[in-house]
Amino acid sequence: MLVSSQRILVTGGAGFVGRSIIWRLQQTHPDWDIFSYDKVLPDFDRKYNPSLDISKVTWLEGDITDLSAVESALAKSKATVVIHTAGLVPPLAYRYSRRIEPTVHHINVVGTQVMLQASRNSHFVQAFVWTGSVCAVIDDVRYQYPCINETWRTTSRNSTIYGESKAKAEVLVLRANDPLGTQADRRGKPFLTTALRPSVLFGPEDYQLIPSIQACIAKNEIPYIIGDGFNLWDVTDVRNVAHAHVLAVENLLSSSPTAAGEAILFGNGCPIPFRDFCCYIWSHWNAYPTWQIHIPVGVAAVIAGISGFFSSIFGLHTTFSKGSVYDAVAVRYVDGKKAELILGYKPIIDLEEALHESCLEYKKRLESKDVDSQATVKKVAKGEKTTA
Amino acid sequence: MVSAKHVVYYVFHPAELRSMVQWKVWHDPVHARDKDNEPASIAKCYYYLDKTSRSFSFVIQELHPELKLVVALFYLILRGLDTIEDDMTIPLNKKLPLLRDFNTILEKDGWNFTGNGPTERDRELLVNFEVVIEEYKKIKPAYKVIVNDITKRMGDGMAKYAIFAEENKYVESLHDYDEYCFFVAGILGEGLTRLFVEAKLGNSLLLERSYLHRSMGLFLQKTNILRDVREDFDDDKRWWPTEIWSKHVDNFQDLFKPENKQKALQCSSEMVLNALGHVEECLFYLLGLKEQSVFNFCAIPQSMAIATLELCFQNYAVFQRNVKITRGQACQLMIESTQDQKKLFEIFRRHTRRILKKNDPRDPNYLKISMACARIEKFIMTMFPENDPKPEQKSEVDASVSVDDAKAIQKAASREAQLDTVYMAFSVASILVFMSLAMISIAYIFGARFDIVFDQLVQSTFNPFRVQDGAATVIRKYDHGEL
Numbered sequence: 001m002l003v004s005s006q007r008i009l010v011t012g013g014a015g016f017v018g019r020s021i022i023w024r025l026q027q028t029h030p031d032w033d034i035f036s037y038d039k040v041l042p043d044f045d046r047k048y049n050p051s052l053d054i055s056k057v058t059w060l061e062g063d064i065t066d067l068s069a070v071e072s073a074l075a076k077s078k079a080t081v082v083i084h085t086a087g088l089v090p091p092l093a094y095r096y097s098r099r100i101e102p103t104v105h106h107i108n109v110v111g112t113q114v115m116l117q118a119s120r121n122s123h124f125v126q127a128f129v130w131t132g133s134v135c136a137v138i139d140d141v142r143y144q145y146p147c148i149n150e151t152w153r154t155t156s157r158n159s160t161i162y163g164e165s166k167a168k169a170e171v172l173v174l175r176a177n178d179p180l181g182t183q184a185d186r187r188g189k190p191f192l193t194t195a196l197r198p199s200v201l202f203g204p205e206d207y208q209l210i211p212s213i214q215a216c217i218a219k220n221e222i223p224y225i226i227g228d229g230f231n232l233w234d235v236t237d238v239r240n241v242a243h244a245h246v247l248a249v250e251n252l253l254s255s256s257p258t259a260a261g262e263a264i265l266f267g268n269g270c271p272i273p274f275r276d277f278c279c280y281i282w283s284h285w286n287a288y289p290t291w292q293i294h295i296p297v298g299v300a301a302v303i304a305g306i307s308g309f310f311s312s313i314f315g316l317h318t319t320f321s322k323g324s325v326y327d328a329v330a331v332r333y334v335d336g337k338k339a340e341l342i343l344g345y346k347p348i349i350d351l352e353e354a355l356h357e358s359c360l361e362y363k364k365r366l367e368s369k370d371v372d373s374q375a376t377v378k379k380v381a382k383g384e385k386t387t388a
Numbered sequence: 389m390v391s392a393k394h395v396v397y398y399v400f401h402p403a404e405l406r407s408m409v410q411w412k413v414w415h416d417p418v419h420a421r422d423k424d425n426e427p428a429s430i431a432k433c434y435y436y437l438d439k440t441s442r443s444f445s446f447v448i449q450e451l452h453p454e455l456k457l458v459v460a461l462f463y464l465i466l467r468g469l470d471t472i473e474d475d476m477t478i479p480l481n482k483k484l485p486l487l488r489d490f491n492t493i494l495e496k497d498g499w500n501f502t503g504n505g506p507t508e509r510d511r512e513l514l515v516n517f518e519v520v521i522e523e524y525k526k527i528k529p530a531y532k533v534i535v536n537d538i539t540k541r542m543g544d545g546m547a548k549y550a551i552f553a554e555e556n557k558y559v560e561s562l563h564d565y566d567e568y569c570f571f572v573a574g575i576l577g578e579g580l581t582r583l584f585v586e587a588k589l590g591n592s593l594l595l596e597r598s599y600l601h602r603s604m605g606l607f608l609q610k611t612n613i614l615r616d617v618r619e620d621f622d623d624d625k626r627w628w629p630t631e632i633w634s635k636h637v638d639n640f641q642d643l644f645k646p647e648n649k650q651k652a653l654q655c656s657s658e659m660v661l662n663a664l665g666h667v668e669e670c671l672f673y674l675l676g677l678k679e680q681s682v683f684n685f686c687a688i689p690q691s692m693a694i695a696t697l698e699l700c701f702q703n704y705a706v707f708q709r710n711v712k713i714t715r716g717q718a719c720q721l722m723i724e725s726t727q728d729q730k731k732l733f734e735i736f737r738r739h740t741r742r743i744l745k746k747n748d749p750r751d752p753n754y755l756k757i758s759m760a761c762a763r764i765e766k767f768i769m770t771m772f773p774e775n776d777p778k779p780e781q782k783s784e785v786d787a788s789v790s791v792d793d794a795k796a797i798q799k800a801a802s803r804e805a806q807l808d809t810v811y812m813a814f815s816v817a818s819i820l821v822f823m824s825l826a827m828i829s830i831a832y833i834f835g836a837r838f839d840i841v842f843d844q845l846v847q848s849t850f851n852p853f854r855v856q857d858g859a860a861t862v863i864r865k866y867d868h869g870e871l
Binding site (some may be wrong): 097 | 464676744755758766769770773804816
């Protein structure tokens with residue numbers, strides 16, 4: 001479809017989403033040169049997705065918030081396309097507080113600003129695909145979000161630190177879209193940008209969503225249903241997210257780049273009741289609720305408030321908080337028509353298959369004690385402090 | 389007719405009783421039959437309609453005048469065909485030509501059929517079939533073509549499955565299953581849609597997208613097949629496709645053995661899942677109907693079907709007897725589904741949510757069922773958005789985002805840190821209060837005499853008018869002497 005071979009720079013290529021994007025690029029465009037720009041290198045000894053060939057990727061090390069480092073990486077790779085996917089998703093324990101807001105802002109907003117500036121100044125880059133998040137819209141817990149489309153506004157207030165940072169960065173990305181090449185020093189060379197907003201991510205090698213839901217089993221939390229249990233959610237397998245990124249790149253490089261300057265929401269094609277999503281995960285550990293109690297949202301919020309209060313005394317960061325109560329009862333799913341229309345996006349992996357595989361992978365990981373979920377959370381939290 | 393069981397049931401379900409009364413008293417037909425100016429021959433047709441169909445008769449009689457009689461005749465003709473097919477006393481060599489040529493029979497004046505067994509339910513209709521033929525010949529040619537064509541195809545299909553049964557063949561694949569359902573119900577959906585469009589009472593798009601009316605028929609038929617499994621099994625019939633039941637048991641009969649209860653339930657869940665796949669298309673079809681009486685005609689059976697499907701889901705009684713929604717529920721459904729699409733979709737949402745609630749995580753199709761229900765809910769939400777995009781459309785994002793924002797944010801974070809200190813102090817204080825209360829009450833339980841302590845306090849240093857009495861006096865005052 002595309003005649004010329006491309007050089008793609010993926011930021012955060014060693015991370016969960018980045019690896020998946022590289023995998024998908026290798027699958028669909030084996031002739032493209034792929035560069036990763038990340039703070040860390042992948043663990044070359046670890047077995048990732050077997051069809052991902054990490055040896056064929058040029059791994060560059062650097063910080064996305066360091067303009068000169070980014071510029072030199074772009075010069076070195078001569079990248080024609082930048083997929084900016086590096087970002088910080090606060091661990092669950094930090095999701096609802098403002099404790100690490102400066103870090104999140106620095107990485108997600110300033111980092112994007114720097115990446116945009118460097119890419120625009122480079123003479124090679126034509127397309128810039130950015131990984132946003134549906135959180136830019138849905139993290140304001142005062143509302144419900146059934147079947148939302150792109151006319152719903154994003155919000156940088158009353159949301160979570162993550163959602164706010166994504167909303168702010170998105171404005172920067174979309175504003176940088178420059179089809180005529182009049183901005184900066186482009187001299188008529190177009191600079192096209194797209195913001196993709198996937199819904200909540202999971203997938204094999206996921207260290208956040210499935211582990212934290214699985215952890216409810218040990219805490220005996222599975223019989224409790226907060227709210228009516230019918231609230232629908234969207235979750236997206238990381239491979240589908242990668243697929244959408246590749247489609248966006250192809251779109252921006254095509255003769256009719258309809259995705260340029262657009263924010264696009266997408267999910268895994270089908271919403272699912274949050275409760276059922278959890279039950280399905282638990283069933284992989286043979287954990288079934290033998291009895292169930294419905295807890296009204298208000299009561300749960302009060303309990304969470306009290307428990308949050310006591311855990312703050314003991315200096316613990318609990319996952320059960322008022323924020324997580326509202327998350328659990330929220331209605332949040334996307335309509336997804338725009339992604340289908342503009343990108344021709346259709347999930348390459350079905351939700352059930354994806355969840356099943358992801359659970360099996362996590363089970364294997366737990367058995368091999370490869371990764372202790374608690375340790376990861378700590379590590380991530382600590383890592384952020386050092387960057388700040 | 390009204391048994392004690394029913395009385396007890398409705399005493400405990402007054403809402404259903406209310407629905408029944410409400411339906412009987414308040415229901416106002418969209419187009420009532422003009423009984424006074426009706427020729428006797430037409431009245432005769434409606435008489436048989438009443439006799440052969442309990443549920444369909446009244447909706448047909450309320451249809452738009454243009455189609456009322458046509459659909460009534462259509463129904464009677466297919467009922468006649470069905471009565472021949474159902475009758476096991478008619479030998480196959482006699483049955484097949486009747487089924488296949490039923491469309492030409494329709495043109496024969498005065499034809500009737502007395503070959504049915506005496507116990508056949510609708511025998512009387514065929515014995516007096518000439519009244520149907522007489523009226524059929526008078527309807528508009530355009531309608532006649534449609535009725536004739538559908539009768540022919542349905543007759544051929546029935547003949548096919550009569551041979552099928554004779555050769556002890558069963559529905560094997562999902563494809564066979566859909567095909568069977570199409571022959572016995574899907575074609576009817578096609579015929580009715582053609583009539584609606586011909587009469588300009590339905591959107592012609594409904595015909596172009598043939599999968600829509602096909603789904604209407606298939607959903608009804610699949611629900612019936614699911615519900616009637618026990619009855620059919622007792623009659624030595626089997627419509628559940630092998631492709632589904634063989635995943636759960638080795639022999640179809642095993643489904644009915646009490647020791648296989650779990651497997652039988654899982655098998656029926658998969659049947660429910662298969663039927664749920666048609667719901668979105670049914671809802672889409674129903675959106676295309678603008679004329680109220682046609683809408684009612686189509687909507688009532690559909691809402692009954694989703695209610696029945698929900699009733700059968702995770703319900704072992706399906707394998708023991710014929711389960712049915714109650715009269716009261718039926719009236720409730722009829723009231724709700726004869727209003728508008730939104731109200732009708734509300735019924736669908738209610739029942740899919742009940743299916744979700746009954747869904748069992750141990751079921752191999754747990755997530756698939758969950759997703760099927762979620763899809764239906766999403767579809768309903770797309771058609772009738774509940775809360776539109778929030779009132780203020782403009783983005784709340786502050787466009788002047790700059791790197792300097794970091795400073796402001798830093799400030800906010802430090803404010804939060806300050807708040808943390810306040811919380812900390814408060815929590816330490818409350819813990820102290822809590823602990824002392826706990827200690828005091830434990831002491832009290834173990835017999836500490838706080839009354840004495842209190843009294844001592846009052847009597848001692850704090851009280852200027854204290855009485856100089858020793859503790860012994862106080863104890864004497866409060867305690868009884870040895871009994």
